[in-house]
Amino acid sequence: MVGGPRRGARLGVLSVEEARRRVLDAVGVLDPVDLDVADAAGYAVVEDQAAPHALPRFDNSAMDGYAVRASDTYAAHESSPVELEVIGEVQAGRPPDREVEPGTSVRIMTGAAVPRGADGIVPVEHTSESDGVVSVNQPTSPGRHVRPAGDDIEAGAVAVRRGTELGAGELALLASLGLSPVTVVRRPRVTILVTGDELVAPEAEVAPGRIRDSNTVALRVLATEAGAEIVGSERVPDDRGATLDAFRRAAAGSDLVISSGGVAVGRYDFVKDVVQELGHIDLWRVAMQPGKPVVLGAVGDTPFMGLPGNPVSIHVGFEQFVRPAIRRMRGCRSLLRPTLEASLASELEKRPGRLHFVRVRLAQESGGWQAVPTGPQGSHIQSSLVDCHGVARFPSEATRLEAGEMVTVEVWKLPDGEGVR
Structure with missing residues (x-):
């Protein structure tokens, strides 16, 4: 529907949870593509990936040494070694061509297939070899230092679950199983529009009344880290015609358009009206701070x-709504940040009615995690985002949190180095 709110849409103030539900309902999973595993890092798999064969595919040695019948070594001791004939050698990548009979052994390298007849490995450091005979000075047992077929994963078992983002571990496993190319969800194409006559490039000299554009920088990084492909970004002046043209261009080549600024009710806030003209609006106020x-x-x-123009509002709004939407479009199984419980380092107060997201740094104490507010919490305080590990939830109707009170922290990143155990 073009020219106003979608029929039946309720544009009152919504809770964060209800607003996020509507956001996620408004986007769908994008098209699948086939990629070689070497090119699939960060993508989410479309379907469960079942192992076409066991891994390892064959019994193999975990040590350099000698493949033996374990029973031949039971009497071995440093003072009275057991002597076994060496009848061959097997290297990694080459199939064994001899069977280990009683009284014999095969020299074997790590990763090489265990020859028939052998059921244990004697590490090379417990042996000495001379003239085709190996002296074993320590016994082994059946299965000792042998990695059995299927020890990692059985044939037919799910190796990687649907919706998993592929990292080094997942991709290495898929490569070992020959599951390449792999079918993944393509990345969403995103265009970023940042509005405001006051904005200039970060590299520009700043005239009176102007400010450098940090919002484009922040949104590009946030969207890229969320897994989007940035196909365009533009600074849009506070002009209705320019805003209309910019939104038309953005929508033509994107899966998602993100804007900052122009979404309030000021005289030069044109975004809401333009979107209503070109499409529809489903919500525009959320009970959050x-x-x-x-x-x-x-x-x-x-x-x-559309996000507000204040830098902190952009970051918090992105985390609550845009990041989950991008991850839904990517087919990711997990949409939200992980949370942990932490002890609040200092008391906080606010008015009731909105869920506050308090920027915090995390420190690990003897009793668990502590959440330390990053400083002043105004929506214009960009420094509150520096070395910020996440946000503590200050419940909507609460007016005061005491120092030492437990709070839920949405974790954006964990602290590095000292203090983490």
């Missing part, structure tokens, strides 16, 4: 999310 004005809608058929 920072970042109450948040727009969900569509420009034509392209989903749109």
Whole structure:
């Protein structure tokens, strides 16, 4: 529907949870593509990946040494070694061509297939070899130093679950199983529009009344880290015609349009009106701080999310709504940040009615995690995001949190180095 809110849409103030539910309902999983595993890092798999064969595919040695019948070594001791004939050698990558009979052994390398007849490995450091005979000075047992077929994964078992983001571990396993190419969900194409006559490039000299554009930088990084492909970004002046043209261009080549600024009710805030003209709006106010004005809608058929212009509001709003939407479009199984419980380092107060997201740094104490507010919490305080590990939830109707009170922290990253055990 073009020209206003979607029929039946309720544009009152929504809770964060209800707003996020609507955001996630408004986007779908994108098209699948086939990629070689070497090119699939960070993508999410479309379906469960079942092992076509066991891994390892054959019994192999965990040590350099000698493949033996374990029973031949039971009497071995440093003072009275057992002597076994060496009848061959097997290297990694070459199949064994001899069977180990009683009284014999085969020299074997790590990763090489265990020859028939052998059921244990004697490490080379417990042996000495001379003239085709190996002296064994320590016994082994059946299965000792042998990695059996299927010890890692059985044939037919699920190796990687649907919706898993592929990292080094997952991709290495798929490569070992020959599951390449792998079918994944393509990355969403995202265009970023940042509005405001006051904005200039970060490299520019700043005239009176102007500010450097940090929002484009932040949104590009946030969207890229969420797994999107940035196909365009533009600074849009506070002009209705320019805003209309920019949104038309953005929607034409994107899976998602993200904007900052222009979503409030000021005289030069044109984003909401433009989106209503080109598509529809589903919500635009959320009971949260920072970042109450948040727009969900569509420009034509392209989903749109509009965030406020304040730098901290952008970051918090992105984390609550845009990041989960991008991850849904990517087919990721996990959409939200992990949480942990932490002891609040200092008391906090606020008015009731909004869920506050308090920027914090985490420190690990003897009794668990501690959440330390990063400083002043105004939506314009960009320094509160420096070395910020996440946000502590200050419940909507609560007005005071005491020092030492337990809070839920949405973890953006964990602290490095000292203090982490």
